Amino acid sequence: AQTVTQSQPEMSVQEAETVTLSCTYDTSESDYYLFWYKQPPSRQMILVIRQEAYKQQNATENRFSVNFQKAAKSFSLKISDSQLGDAAMYFCAYKSGLEDFGNEKLTFGTGTRLTIIP
Amino acid sequence: ETGVTQTPRHLVMGMTNKKSLKCEQHLGHNAMYWYKQSAKKPLELMFVYNFKEQTENNSVPSRFSPECPNSSHLFLHLHTLQPEDSALYLCASSPGSPEQYFGPGTRLTVT
Numbered sequence: 684a685q686t687v688t689q690s691q692p693e694m695s696v697q698e699a700e701t702v703t704l705s706c707t708y709d710t711s712e713s714d715y716y717l718f719w720y721k722q723p724p725s726r727q728m729i730l731v732i733r734q735e736a737y738k739q740q741n742a743t744e745n746r747f748s749v750n751f752q753k754a755a756k757s758f759s760l761k762i763s764d765s766q767l768g769d770a771a772m773y774f775c776a777y778k779s780g781l782e783d784f785g786n787e788k789l790t791f792g793t794g795t796r797l798t799i800i801p
Numbered sequence: 802e803t804g805v806t807q808t809p810r811h812l813v814m815g816m817t818n819k820k821s822l823k824c825e826q827h828l829g830h831n832a833m834y835w836y837k838q839s840a841k842k843p844l845e846l847m848f849v850y851n852f853k854e855q856t857e858n859n860s861v862p863s864r865f866s867p868e869c870p871n872s873s874h875l876f877l878h879l880h881t882l883q884p885e886d887s888a889l890y891l892c893a894s895s896p897g898s899p900e901q902y903f904g905p906g907t908r909l910t911v912t
Contacts, residue, residue, distance in 0.1 A: 687843070716899040726889060728903035774844070778899050788857065789901060791844040 685710045687777050689792035696765045697800050703750075704760045704795050706775030714780030717751065717758045718789070723771040731773070734758065736780065762797075770799045804828045805904035807892050813910045816882060822907045824875040824892030831897060833875040835867060838889040838906070850875060882911045 686709045696702035708717070719731040734742045734751050741749050746763045762769055775792040805826045814820050824833065835847040849857035850869040864886075866878040875892055887910050893901040 718900070720903075725905060726908075727905045728891060728893075730900055730902070733900060788846055788849070789844070793841065793843050 685712075685715075685777050685779065685790050687775050687790050687792040689773075689775055689795050691795045692793070693796045693798070695798040695800055696762075698765055698767060700765055701761060701763045702765055702797065704762075704773050704775075704797065706758045706760070706792060708756050708758065708775070708777050710756070710777065710779075712779055712781060716778040716780060717749075718776040718778070719747070719749070719758075719760045720774045720776060720791075721769075721771045722774065722794070723768075728774070732760065765799050767799050767801065770797060772796050805892060805894055805902055807890075807904035807907050809907060810905065811908045811910075813912060814879070814882065815912055816884070818882075819878070819880040821879065822877040822890055822892075822909075824877075824904055825873060826894040826902075826904075827873055828894060828902065829896065830894035830902070831872055832895045833869060833872070834893040834895075834901065835875065835877055836891040836893065838891055844891065848877075879909075882909075884911050887911045 688707045691705055715736045717734045721729045721731050732742050732744045732747050734749055741751050748761045750759045772794045774794045777790045808823045832851045834849050837845045837847055846859050847861045848867045853869045864881050868876040889906045889908050891906045892904040895901045
């Protein structure tokens with residue numbers, strides 16, 4: 684079974700600075716997807732970024748980028764120019780590429796609570 | 802706003818009550834999911850429905866009973882719950898791509 688580990692329960696960053704959240708995972712599969720989700724106090728889980736394992740290029744979405752190290756099974760999230768609205772719980776998630784579409788099962792880490800210091 | 806809605810947002814119920822959680826999406830997605838989110842634990846997948854058919858029951862106790870009358874609606878019927886069932890219950894849907902889109906959740910407290 685796959686596992687996802689987020690070793691930083693809490694992180695804080697000064698507004699406008701850069702912060703990196705860590706995630707490692709364990710799998711024997713070669714085809715899979717990785718995600719970062721954000722859960723603000725409103726509780727809505729919002730997709731931040733997605734990475735396909737077969738892609739060597741790291742995904743980027745505006746101020747959010749990942750450092751995907753497949754051999755090391757590491758998937759960190761970098762947030763640049765941190766803003767107050769970035770304060771939230773951040774969850775790393777894994778999805779096998781072997782399952783049929785429409786029957787996706789996401790495996791989540793325990794999350795990292797990010798605080799933005801004004 | 803992801804297009805997935807859940808009602809109620811908060812629910813307090815006694816152990817002998819029967820209640821239902823509702824999830825609705827009009828995104829045209831064919832798969833819907835129930836997750837349980839407890840403090841300091843990873844999200845736990847409970848049920849998966851694909852085209853109204855249940856394709857996954859992740860060893861969930863029978864006091865939780867899902868219902869999917871159509872691809873847009875998903876219910877979770879609750880009866881004789883235990884205090885340890887208090888949690889945030891999240892619904893999600895997916896269109897057949899790897900991403901899942903979540904609702905805002907129902908905060909359930911069992912007294």
